[in-house]
Amino acid sequence: MQLPLGSLTPDQYVLVYNAFSFGLATFAAATIFFWLGRSQVASEYKTAMTITGLVTFIAFYHYFRIFESFDAAVSMTNGVVETTGKEFNRAYRYVDWLLTVPLLLIELILVMRLSQSETISRSTTLGIAAALMIALGYPGEVSAGIGSDRLLWGALSMVPFLYIVYSLYVGLGKAIQSQPENVRGLIGLARNVTVLSWFFYPVVYFAPFVVDLQGADAFVAIELGYTLADLIAKAAFGVLIFTIAVRKSAASA
């Protein structure tokens, strides 16, 4: 799809620019927060904190790339927005998700401290389903225009997506009931934040079929939508994981 970057208004250009910078700064700060926080949890939750920080670290790297790619593709001189001819790489988000989404699910499973066999089996099936979901969405995202290819690949991607949502509610639902009482509510909240923030992504993906957004407006809506969803699903979700790990560590001490 030819991106309508040249028709961005100056306000839209600055808004997208600052949203990418905001994402970059937030993910860098969140990473340090989680890795420093690692020393404040019991040893059995340290891997969960390492991975929580890895997710935001990988997101930090990709927002840096997205920021640089946008900066190279579009420029504003004397208040006029122009494309430079360089490509804006939309694939960075998918490379990011391919790495971070399986890790996000593993993060949630690790902080629950299930049995070793259950941890491995759930991490494997949910991790593979998540990777499949991202890989299937990608051809639709980069296909030309908003047409049948986007619809087909988007629909295929929804199969593993719905399987993950089902697993989180039904499969993990029972495991949540066996968690210590002081964190049961928080783990349920983390599960709900995961599912709700994840619903953002298909909403943004399919929005162009429903709302008649054209050109630059569609671009701005998609980029701001994905950025907000990433911030909730990775940084805010990570703060919940940290809080759960701290409380469970205090209880076991």
Add this chain to the structure above:
Amino acid sequence: MQLPLGSLTPDQYVLVYNAFSFGLATFAAATIFFWLGRSQVASEYKTAMTITGLVTFIAFYHYFRIFESFDAAVSMTNGVVETTGKEFNRAYRYVDWLLTVPLLLIELILVMRLSQSETISRSTTLGIAAALMIALGYPGEVSAGIGSDRLLWGALSMVPFLYIVYSLYVGLGKAIQSQPENVRGLIGLARNVTVLSWFFYPVVYFAPFVVDLQGADAFVAIELGYTLADLIAKAAFGVLIFTIAVRKSAASA
């Protein structure tokens, strides 16, 4: 608002340039000081020190961006200041404040070690009020000229601002009285530094309505004013938080 960067005198250009570099260096140094200091406080104050360092880290990142943006927008060759046509991004300050101002309030609440429920409720209401205050000030700052838009958005932004000041004095006032005696004065001082340094921002924001500063003079006054306010509100304030955390750690040991 078209920035009068081209009419900066060589002295003004160098002054602003060095002020941004000074901010960048101070925030980088402060960040390392706070994160290294984390090992000197008891475990219950480690999160406060992590966040104190995050605030200056985020400010360091934004002063780096502001410095680079100013460097790209204006150049001085053979003693003549000229604009390059590239935009000086004034929004970086607002992106910074959107992240750091809620964190500054959380820092102060964390070092007081209130009950868990009070910590969460105060952090949430003060954090949301702070984000609202920044978001409402932004449209006025980027509006064309010094006119009614700046006045309207500035006035709206003052509502959450005054709510925060009121909360810090009345709400936290009682909590301060229940702090250990050896830090009560310091926490009161930290609260006063917050409020006094924060009053700098609306003073700088509204100054162009009161003082007849035009063009380059107004630009220099605004940028130096905000930089000074940031240094006090983030770095100097952080040193107070560190001192409080060290004293409380010694008392509880």
